[in-house]
Amino acid sequence: MNEIVSLLMQHRSVRAFEGSPLPEEDLRVIVAAGQMASTSSNVQAYSVIAVTDPALRRELSVLTGNQEYVETCAVFLVWCADLNRLSHAAAKYIPDGSDTYADSxxxxIVATVDAALAAQNAAIAAESMGYGVCYIGGIRNRIAEVSALLNVPELAYPVFGMxxxxxxxxxxxxxxxxxxxxLHMNAYDAEKALGSVADYDETMTRYLRMRTDGRKSTPWTEIMAEWLTRPNRLHMLDFLNSKGFLKR
Incomplete structure (x- = not known):
């Protein structure tokens, strides 16, 4: 196992941070590493907002579900799928009256995947530099308020925080x-996949029992059944439509 694979295999979410700041030079290296991720057709359809202002961080910690580590980490990065920059930059080359498909x-999908790929590159870079990271999907709990707070324009939306x-x-x-x-070889094998899931239920039961000193031992599939039947963030479709996405 080489050094990079070893680093990847050690990943864990960090929710407790020292008070040390993140030097701007390190931040720029982390974001630059993110930029080297693969991007569809070189569109680079993402932006990242580095939130360092204490008052903004306090508001964001509330908006993300009272997750205090949004406020206590060194910097909170909000990764946005962004077709706004591309639309404006390319406008001078689009003939008058021509339709565009930024709203498709x-x-x-391209913009969302681009943001995710760049963020994961950045996460690995940060971990290689001795930092810890934690993705925050709670940024979408009250996404309209987050977008307004951070001045996120049309054809851009916060995918997650970090x-x-x-x-x-x-x-x-x-x-x-x-x-x-x-992992499926040459074709999807649902039976094999489900067999492996049964083994994982046993692994997770043991893990939870150990982690909680025996107080919890719920199988993973039971936890996922609860997740699948929970109406989670159903406001997202209307919000994305309001930002100009998913029109066709």
Whole structure:
């Protein structure tokens, strides 16, 4: 196992940070590493907002579900899918009266995937520099308020946040599904995947029992059943439509 693979295999979310600031030079290196991620057709359809202002961080910690580490990390990065910059930059070359497709479902996917790929590159870069990270999907809990607070324009939206800072405490590493549950050779094999999921239920039951001193041992599939039946962030479609996405 080489050094990079070893680093990847050690990943864990960090939710407790020291008070150390993140030097701007390190921030720029982390974002530059993110920019080297693959991007569809070189559109680079993402932006990242580095939130360092304490008052803004306090508001964001509330808007994300009272997650205090949004406020206590060294810097909070808000990764945005962004077709606004591209639309304006290319406008001078688009003939008058010509239609554009920035509002299409496909281009929404392109921008969202681009943001995710860049963020993961940045996360790995940050970890290689000794920092810890934690993705914050709660940025979408009250996404209209977050967008207004951060002045996110039309054809752009916050996909997720990311806490970055010097770890104050390392949490345990949560087991992942077996490789055989996600790796299919030449064609999708649902039966093999489900067999591996059954093994994972046993792994997660043992993990939770150990982590909670026996207070919890819920199988992963039971936890996922609750997740699937929970109406989570159903406001997102209307919000994305309001920002000019998913029109066709």
């Amino acid at each position: 479902a496909e281009n929404f 806490c970055v800072g010097v770890p104050g405490q390392l949490s345990g590493q949560r087991p992942r599904l077996p490789v055989d549950a996600v």
